Amino acid sequence: MIETLSNIKHKDSPNFFLIAGPCAIESEDMALRIAERVITITDKLEIPYIFKGSFKKANRSRIDSFTGIGDEKALKIIQKIGETFDVPTTTDIHEPFHAEMAAAYVDVLQIPAFLVRQTDLVVAAAQTGKHVTLKKGQFLSPEAMKFPVEKVTDSGNSNVAIIERGTMLGYGDLVVDYRGIPVMQNYAPVILDITHSLQQPNQASGVTGGKPELIETIAKAGIAVGADGLFIETHPDPKNAKSDGANMLQLDLLEGLLTKLVRVRQAIL
Template structure:
């Protein structure tokens, strides 16, 4: 399923597209270094790439958790990544007033899973004219996401992506119901599997989210096999030193090998 995303390359390759980057923008040097490697991989393998980075983390368990380096500073770094490498960028927004602000710097606005039912936020994002990527709430079925799509489309914007990131399983774990990929594709919009967030172990007693990164390959392969249009993968050169969500990120050095495996699966099912 096609969608117009400015600067998105390699769309005729037949490959899935990739949203990838660090959880949060920690600084310019880090963001540019990751982007450079992602572009090298995506150009070599002909994978359409959208660079991902949060300019601010609003959903944190503890008050002392890292939330960002400053909104404007981080957004300017995202803009520089897009301009330097001529690639689209995506970041998440949390309140209605952030939609127009973030739209000045990035190509895709992302609605966090826990906010996917916030009507005013969805409408504000839609009205910017940017592509809107809505993450499915951990508490929702795939069927229920049709209403989120309708909110965007009825606001005059047909550029919608839906992303699955697993469903709550008890208090401190998530599971992936791969039926949701097929179900959400029934809305005639691209559907993405958020591989790394679906392996989170939230609500830990320490106040720091855990994860199961050893299963990234498993979730990614299954998602491509059932027809996901794209993958969302947070990656970092050294996840253990990342200031946000390091417990479930993929080491950057392992990304190309995984992509090669996934391309073979994509070719097999086409």
């Protein structure tokens, strides 16, 4: 996927690439701080990097959950990150009309897991000509991801990747099935989302839980089996983040984690 992203750095590095940033864009200042820190680390480790931030949280469990600071306001912050640091950016979209709207600000459009079967949304994203990442539905087999990928390529867009983020294991848990990574690499590059893969959905409170102490475990396994990229949500203070606090990686831990993962990557080359 990254070969065709014009503004990505370290394209020739043998490393996995990284999509990282906060869950939601909470403020410009916070977004800039996170991006700057991640870029310092990825430059040092020679990891190709794409900044990620959601402009809107559209599928929260509860109606009183935080959904964002305003769509355009958030998209402009993401755009500013891209311009300020000369890095590609990505955000997730939830309705077909979002595709063109978001494409004006970012380089990569992400289709959420719950929505990956919505043909109009996937096709609208593909038709912008931007790169498209498709999150594997928690209810889909790895083999079933062939069809959303084809919806993108049949729309004339070959810049598509798949993001693995776990599969339902009973009502309250998700498991990453690593067998799916080589299977899905038959269709497109595969990125492992080590944040949402650790979710514990369907909690009685209506707030999704998590197991952040296992981030390193599931990340190492993903790199060892050859994942092309990693997706990490990170925040200077996850406990006080406005969404997904349960699983975001504390920003101070990112360099240590990536350093270990680069070593695992080198062992499989």
